[in-house]
Amino acid sequence: VYLLVGGGGGIGLAVGEWLARKYAARLVIVGRREAEGVLAQKLKGLEAAGAEVEYVRADVTKPGEAARIVAQAKQRFGTVHGVFHLAMVLHDCALERMTEDVLRSVLDSKVKASVAVHAALDGEPLECAVFFSSGQSIWGNAGQANYAAGSTFQDAFGAWVREAKGLPAFVLNWGYWGSVGAVANAHHQQRLAQQGILPIEVAEGMDGMEAVLAGAAPQVMLFKATRPLLERLGVDFSRSVDVYAPGAKRLDARALEEASTWGRRAESDLRGAATAYADVEQWGRAVLLGALKRLGAVGPAGEAWDLHEQARRVGVVEEHSRLWQALMGVLERGGYVERQGTRIHVRPEASRAPDASGLETWKQRLLTTHPDLGHLISLLALCLDAYPDVLTGRREATAVLFPQGSMEKVERVYKGNPIADFFNGLVANAIRAYVHARVAEAPTSVVRILEVGAGTGGTSEHVLTALQELGQHVRYVYTDVSAGFVRYGAEKYGTAHAFLEPKVLNIEADPSAQGIEPGSVDLVLATNVLHATRSMGRTLGHIQRMLRTGGLVVINELTRVWDFTTLVFGMTQGWWLYEEGEGRIEHSPLLDAAGWTALLGQAGFAKAAFVPHATGAGQDVVIARSTGQAVHAAQTATAPEPTRRDKPVPAKRKQAPTPVLDLRAKTLAHVTTVFSTLLKIAPERFDPQATFETYGVDSLVNLSVIKQLEKDFGKLPATLLFENMTLDMLATYFMTEHAERVRTLFQEEAPESAPVQVKQPEAPT
Ligand SMILES: NC(=O)c1ccc[n+]([C@@H]2O[C@H](COP(=O)([O-])OP(=O)(O)OC[C@H]3O[C@@H](n4cnc5c(N)ncnc54)[C@H](OP(=O)(O)O)[C@@H]3O)[C@@H](O)[C@H]2O)c1
Incomplete structure (x- = not known):
């Protein structure tokens, strides 16, 4: 009517x-x-x-x-x-x-x-x-x-x-x-x-x-x-706006209410945890000083140098230049140096700092006082010990953080410690409250939740458990840019939670080109991942596009820079990939509350709420509602090529012998099977000419692939997949570099002369 x-x-x-x-x-x-x-x-x-x-x-x-x-x-x-x-x-x-x-x-x-x-x-x-x-x-x-x-x-x-x-x-x-x-x-x-x-x-x-x-x-x-x-x-013809259908009633209030209640319960615990972190951090600064002394970068009290020149002198590789600058800030907060622009003055405290045995005693004391933070202390010790090698490019940070591809060391930073657990619990309860509200409103509804950068599932585990009883009303899309993490998540949580759907998703590229319909997701969850994207504006725009009108984004992020995060995650390239000019906190990819509010507003989200308030823990859960309007450039912007700064120049290959085509096909089939098994992608879906990035292969998958291939071919270089970036190139590599082994494996005799032209791999650009 x-x-x-x-x-x-x-x-x-x-x-x-x-x-x-x-x-x-x-x-x-x-x-x-x-x-x-x-x-x-x-x-x-x-x-x-x-x-x-x-x-x-x-x-x-x-x-x-x-x-x-x-x-x-x-x-x-x-x-x-x-x-x-x-x-x-x-x-x-x-x-x-x-x-x-x-x-x-x-x-x-x-x-x-x-x-x-x-x-x-x-x-x-x-x-x-x-x-x-x-x-x-x-x-x-x-x-x-x-x-x-x-x-x-x-x-x-x-x-x-x-x-x-x-x-x-x-x-x-x-x-x-x-x-x-x-x-x-x-x-x-x-x-x-x-x-x-x-x-x-x-x-x-x-x-x-x-x-x-x-x-x-x-x-x-x-x-x-x-x-x-x-x-x-x-x-303004340079921009256009997609406007989506209105969603169901606004239910962010329920999620917020639950998050706030949960937040109030643990505020004092959080303050206590923040103090404990500060203790560990002070020790970490002293250990860093020791590492930089070993590198020959920090000398006796009273010396002064330009930080760029010093980096060159001790051999800090370009890839770690942003980390290097951040480290000077860490030393300054420890009281060991003083910064005046790029000039660094070593203070007397640097000479008075404890030596190796003093640091070990300090560490033992910390382990006794803060047993909860044992994992963090060990990880910090492990990283700092590797600093001289990592900074000078002799060792890969991923090999330190993920030895033999194992996630164990890093996993504990994201779960099983008081602050991470608290925020994961808060997120899980807020999301459960939201799903409850949706189901109460429409009993047959199925709420589509998509987690960006689920990683090892530190947050997912809490949320999946909280949603278990509502399983028939939920589809939980477990995504990560790394196929390795997605596979890990599917194996670890898929059996117990039938509503989990694993998917490789690069949030830096248009989600609709990756099979996610615009306006099709009810809630996007992202824990400690969005900061790792190059352009936060573009990332939030992609999230906005996935969400239906009124849908929620729940961002669980650090909102202050802890020195231990710089010391651990600053070793990885991902920490430093961000573009300047988006209001990130100095020497970090992180945003504070004001930064988030501004960027979320620009991306078309309704006013963001932060829970809990000012605990000093330096972490917040931000909940913002999509207004259903995704602003974007009128011409579809193409996603940037992921930069791989450490991409090595391909080594000069020896002249290829002349293997038979059949043997080559078998080698190709063999390497394809290895990838197919590890990535859980059907073999026929692989394009031998496509770069591994297409399938979400990252450094973690890289390690697993190498481990698997080493069973057949013996010791292989860690850079194998960087130098041979497609299945075709990899097959050629084995045909040329491991010809004997290939013949034994596939039981073929190489004929005296086989005039078959082998397609030479093109150098990656
Ligand atoms: N036409 C356009 O190009 C154009 C452009 C922009 C916006 N609009 C908007 O579109 C709407 C319709 O425009 P239109 O071109 O269709 O105008 P319209 O043909 O003049 O129709 C307006 C109607 O409003 C009724 N009306 C006026 N005062 C009233 C009152 N106090 N109580 C009850 N009814 C009243 C009139 O009926 P009675 O005389 O029987 O009361 C009239 O039929 C308007 O709101 C106008 O602002 C039109």
């Missing part, structure tokens, strides 16, 4: 016909005129088109009239589901000659009419309130100040109805209608065409309105004009 106030006018009757044909709607049409002559015929036409029509003669600006029509509508049809505000009186007049009566007659049809009708509809279960406003409230035509003022009021009133009354209100700022409505005549059409304004036809208008009503944008200008005019009006 729709109430069309001013529905007897040109556009109102067109809307009525659309509602009749499309929805066989019941219409209450309101106007001041008698329903006779042409109007009577048109109303009959609406009935013929499928509507039931009640025409009510009333001037809604008069006291009591709005209430009367609503009562009459309810008496006939029982309820009102939507209202279209189409009333208008036009009386053009230059402002200096405009009498109060003229001003009021025009204003009232927009101001009084809108207010009175909404007051009369108070309490009705409205599914839409549509305000037919005008482009005049944006640019203003000469002689239409009264109309422009009325339209401007309607824009603001529509926004108020939406925000304050929580109703799905839409404001449409129309351009010029050419074949129906108050100004559909040749004179107007000609005059406007000279300005570049083109007429909107009924079908176009209805399509436009339908799109707006199906979306989440509260106010849209529907305007047809030449491009030069649009440019003059300031339309």
Whole structure:
């Protein structure tokens, strides 16, 4: 049942016909005129088109009239589901000659009419309130100040109805209608065409309105004009906005409430944990000093050097230059050096710092005082011990953090320690509350949750357990850019949680190109991962695109820089990949609360909430709601090529012997099988020419692949997959470098001469 106030006018009757044909709607049409002559015929036409029509003669600006029509509508049809505000009186007049009566007659049809009708509809279960406003409230035509003022009021009133009354209100700022409505005549059409304004036809208008009503944008200008005019009006053609269908009710409040309650319970524990971290950190700074002394980078008290020159002198590789600079800050906080720009002065404290045995005693003391942090202390010790080798490029950081591809050492940083556990618990409870609320609202709903960068599942495990009882209502997409982590997650959690769906996803690239429909996800969860992306603006844009309108992003992130995170994760390239200029905290990829708020706002998220508040733990859970509008460049931006700074130059290959084609095919099949088994991708889905990155192969998978291949070929170089970046190249490598072994393995005898041309691998660019 729709109430069309001013529905007897040109556009109102067109809307009525659309509602009749499309929805066989019941219409209450309101106007001041008698329903006779042409109007009577048109109303009959609406009935013929499928509507039931009640025409009510009333001037809604008069006291009591709005209430009367609503009562009459309810008496006939029982309820009102939507209202279209189409009333208008036009009386053009230059402002200096405009009498109060003229001003009021025009204003009232927009101001009084809108207010009175909404007051009369108070309490009705409205599914839409549509305000037919005008482009005049944006640019203003000469002689239409009264109309422009009325339209401007309607824009603001529509926004108020939406925000304050929580109703799905839409404001449409129309351009010029050419074949129906108050100004559909040749004179107007000609005059406007000279300005570049083109007429909107009924079908176009209805399509436009339908799109707006199906979306989440509260106010849209529907305007047809030449491009030069649009440019003059300031339309930015470099960006476009995808507007998604409105989602179910806003349920972020439930998630937030739960998160806050959980947060309050543990605030004091968190403060205690923060103090413990600070103790460990102070020891870590002293151990770093020791490592840099061993490297010959830090000498006796009183010496001074330029940090860049010193890096060159001791051989710090380019890849670690950002880490190197950050380390100077760590030493300064330890009191060992003083920084003046790039100049470093070594302080007396550096000479007084404990030696190796002193540091060991300190470590033992810490292990006794903070047994909970034993894993962190060991990891820190392990990393710092490797620093001289890592900084100078003699050792890969991944080999230190993930020895033999094992995740064990790093895993404990993300789970099984008080702070991580607390935040994981908070996230799990907030998400459970959200799913509960969704199910309570719609008992058959299936909530689609997507975790970005699930890694070893530190957070996933908590969330999956919390959702277990709601399993039939959940699809949990466990994603990571690394196929190794996805495989790990699927194996570790897939059996116990049937609702888990593993998927490789690079959040830095357009998710729709990776099989995720825009607007198809209810909640995106990301724990300590988003900071690792190059452009946070682009990353948040991708998240926004995946989320349906009203969907939530739950970001569990460090919001301050702990020195131990720099010391451990700063060794990896991922920590330093971020682009400058997005407000990250100095010498880190992290953002503080203000930084997150700004970037989330720019990406089109509604105001972000942080829980819990200011515990000093330096970690927060940020919950923000998608407004359903993803702003992006008009031309689809291509995702950047992942940079691999340590990509070595391919070694010069020996001249290939002339193996038989069959043998080569078998070698290729063999290496394909190794990848297929480890990545759980069917062998036929591999393209021998595609680089391993295509399949999500990263340093972790790399280690597993090498381990597997070493069973057949003996010791292999750690850089094997960097130098041979496709299956084809890898097969060629084994054919050339391990020819004997290949022949033994595949039981073939190489003929004396086999004039088969082997495709030479191209050098990776
Ligand atoms: N036409 C365009 O190009 C254009 C452009 C931008 C925006 N719009 C907007 O689109 C809407 C419809 O425009 P339109 O061209 O279809 O205008 P229209 O043909 O003049 O229709 C407006 C209707 O409002 C009714 N009305 C006026 N005051 C009323 C009152 N106090 N109580 C009850 N009904 C009242 C009039 O019926 P009675 O005389 O019987 O009362 C009239 O039929 C308006 O809101 C207008 O601002 C139109």
